[in-house]
Amino acid sequence: xxxxxxxxxxxxxxxxxxxxxxxxxxxxxxxxxxxxxxxxxxxxxxxxxxxxxxxxxxxxxxxxxxxxxxxxxxxxxxxxxxxxxxxxxxxxxxxxxxxxxxxxxxxxxxxxxxxxxxxxxxxxxxxxxxxxxxxxxxxxxxxxxxxxxxxxxxxxxxxxxxxxxxxxxxxxxxxxxxxxxxxxxxxxxxxxxxxxxxxxxxxxxxxxxxxxxxxxxxxxxxxxxxxxxxxxxxxxxxxxxxxxxxxxxxxxxxxxxxxxxxx
Amino acid sequence: xxxxxxxxxxxxxxxxxxxxxxxxxxxxxxxxxxxxxxxxxxxxxxxxxxxxxxxxxxxxxxxxxxxxxxxxxxxxxxxxxxxxxxxxxxxxxxxxxxxxxxxxxxxxxxxxxxxxxxxxxxxxxxxxxx
Numbered sequence: 194x195x196x197x198x199x200x201x202x203x204x205x206x207x208x209x210x211x212x213x214x215x216x217x218x219x220x221x222x223x224x225x226x227x228x229x230x231x232x233x234x235x236x237x238x239x240x241x242x243x244x245x246x247x248x249x250x251x252x253x254x255x256x257x258x259x260x261x262x263x264x265x266x267x268x269x270x271x272x273x274x275x276x277x278x279x280x281x282x283x284x285x286x287x288x289x290x291x292x293x294x295x296x297x298x299x300x301x302x303x304x305x306x307x308x309x310x311x312x313x314x315x316x317x318x319x320x321x322x323x324x325x326x327x328x329x330x331x332x333x334x335x336x337x338x339x340x341x342x343x344x345x346x347x348x349x350x351x352x353x354x355x356x357x358x359x360x361x362x363x364x365x366x367x368x369x370x371x372x373x374x375x376x377x378x379x380x381x382x383x384x385x386x387x388x389x390x391x392x393x394x395x396x397x398x399x400x401x402x403x404x405x406x407x408x409x410x411x412x413x414x415x416x417x418x419x420x421x422x423x424x425x426x427x428x429x430x431x432x433x434x435x436x437x438x439x440x441x442x443x444x445x446x447x448x449x450x451x452x453x454x455x456x
Numbered sequence: 457x458x459x460x461x462x463x464x465x466x467x468x469x470x471x472x473x474x475x476x477x478x479x480x481x482x483x484x485x486x487x488x489x490x491x492x493x494x495x496x497x498x499x500x501x502x503x504x505x506x507x508x509x510x511x512x513x514x515x516x517x518x519x520x521x522x523x524x525x526x527x528x529x530x531x532x533x534x535x536x537x538x539x540x541x542x543x544x545x546x547x548x549x550x551x552x553x554x555x556x557x558x559x560x561x562x563x564x565x566x567x568x569x570x571x572x573x574x575x576x577x578x579x580x581x582x583x584x585x586x
Contacts, residue, residue, distance in 0.1 A: 236524045236525075237524065237525060237526055240524070240525055241525045241526050243567070244517075244525060244556075244566075244567025244569075244570065244571070245517065245521055245524075245525060245570065246570040246571055246574050247567060247570070247571050248571070252542050252556045252557035252565075252567070252571075253479065253542075253556075253571075253572070254571060255571055255572070255573055256470075256570060256571035256572065256573045256574040259574050259575045259576075259578075261469065261575045261576065261577050261578070262577060262578030263578055263580050263581065263582050269581075269582065269583045269584035270582045270583050272583050274585075277583040277584070277585045278585055280581065280582055280583045281581050281583060281585050283577075284577045284581035284582070285581075286472075287469050287471040287472040287576045287577060288469040288471075288472060288575065288576055288577050289469060289472040291469060291575070294469070294472075296494065309517075309521055309570075310520070310521070311524075326520065375582070376577070376581075376582030377469075377576070377577035377578075377581070377582060378577075378581075378582065379582050379583075427524065430519075430520035430523070431493075431520070432493055432494075432518065432520060433493050434493055434494045436492050436493045436494075437490065437492035437493065437494070437495070438493075438494055439495070440473075443473055444472065444473075446548065447472070447473070447547065447548065450548065452547055452548075454471065454472065
């Protein structure tokens, strides 16, 4: 207990964590968050002026990065040569084969880093529950637990959590191979292993880091960082993607018509 | 170099269905609005050069995204309103398009859909290919 207190004290001396709520000796991540953002304020303040995904009042201005885009300055994803060619094929098709266009879950980390929809964390002393409006997926993450040995491959994987100082570390395996990681066509295999680190550095912000390992597809671990911003007053709403999804029919017609996806 | 990964996410790729090289601005009368997931749609009666009325279909954000950025269903934009919409035409050349900015009858301008290029992979692929 004393060691934890000292560690927290030292850490807090370096960041503005004085107002970070605590639960059972750890930071409490409970709240509604917007991924892929560093802008403070409530949802409308942070997004209303530009429209979600927009960069300014000019309607013709380009989009902020989407989870399908590669940010400037980021090195190429470390795919094995054969796999990189497959990623490029998806890019050249403008992501027409994006699993989310079929209303399938976006997986990890896309679901966490997307900014269009809110996510809600509910933390107790023994677990944290992460609810995502987008595609109605959730993660129940027990603390200090082991992965079961009879995992069925799943879209969001099997997560377990533990605290390392002020950081929640979420280790996940048991993924299926039906999601993209971070960028158009960034597929993976069922061997995917992710380690995510959630650090609430202030009342309003969580710093997020993920390291992805997949020896069947990648040449080395792939690390990305992002942040989540607290959105007070925002509630998760219903999102039934299959209600009126016109994309599969349109895509089928485009391909049948021999569309050229030139940039 | 530390690169923060700050992103939006559209349900689907803009570039797969719409053509950024075909921006369009139309004024007409709203005939129907569908508040459905994963996208909303509205229909606009527009007079062409010969005076003939043509129905156009526009796609937008999903309902919860619109609501969180200030749109109120059946209040902000209603059937019968005369509005102007800016967006981009579909690749197949039909009378439908991706909507971005709407000018409401009282002159207010609001975004109904995301910017061009959202979700279609950006200017560089995620990988370097040798």
